[in-house]
Amino acid sequence: MTAANETREAYGHFLAIPTRWMDNDIYGHVNNVVYYSYFDTVINEYLIREGGFDIHAAEVIGVAVETMCKFRKSLAFPQTVDAGLRVGKLGNSSVRYEVGLFAAGDAEPAATGHFVHVFVERATMRPVAIPAALRSCMERLLVA
Template sequence: MTEPVPATRADYPQFLTIPTRWMDNDIYGHVNNVVYYSYFDTVINDYLIRAGGLDIHDGQVIGVCAESACQYKAAFAFPEAVEAGLKVAHLGKRSVRYEIALFKQGRDEAAATGSFVHVFVERATMKAVPIPDGLRAALEKLQA
């Protein structure tokens, strides 16, 4: 069986640098596995707010996480910056599947890779709705 090709920086059109925090480290001296999911959430929502106009406080439509996964290849530790790469692997009518890679500064091969699915819902009813035009346009720019 052949190994999958490792994710590299060239695979991702959008990046955000996220500093690790003292509280991210666990007793073993590295960033705890659950924190990687917060990095995923951060790079995604930063992009949606800045590029797509997502209004997290008063918007009628919000994205909710339906699924997420992470594959760990190398550990991060405080103090270290995480360079998070983001792309869209699938853009549907009401949902989007992102692929994320976390890189150590100056490294080309990902230290962790993952996926995250957002379903867009009406905030008041939590019923799935079509992705709003502004968000869709921003997401289209990240399609693989």
């Protein structure tokens, strides 16, 4: 049984990510380290498309300071993963993204987890406030 906050409906943004042949490990399912790549992909796709984030030239960048993943079901090539994204906590310089990975069409997640970014000045790596455009797009996914 999955808690209501972990169902597909609990996420405000989705990105379909096709699995690749190389994602599978010797046991015939997507290797655990690849799940974190899916987390990174849905988060950064959202920041680029919805927040106008320039990954190459932005003076302020997000660095990962914490990640966590709970594995519930196996995923395998050639499945498509629907990566759901929401924001669980939004601070001045940090954000906690919450991610649900679903097999296409599945209501219950194959994995859930979180990813914390602290925003820093690229040149000094010192924490700074989240830029307004990024904060705005994050607020749209903020859950109560």
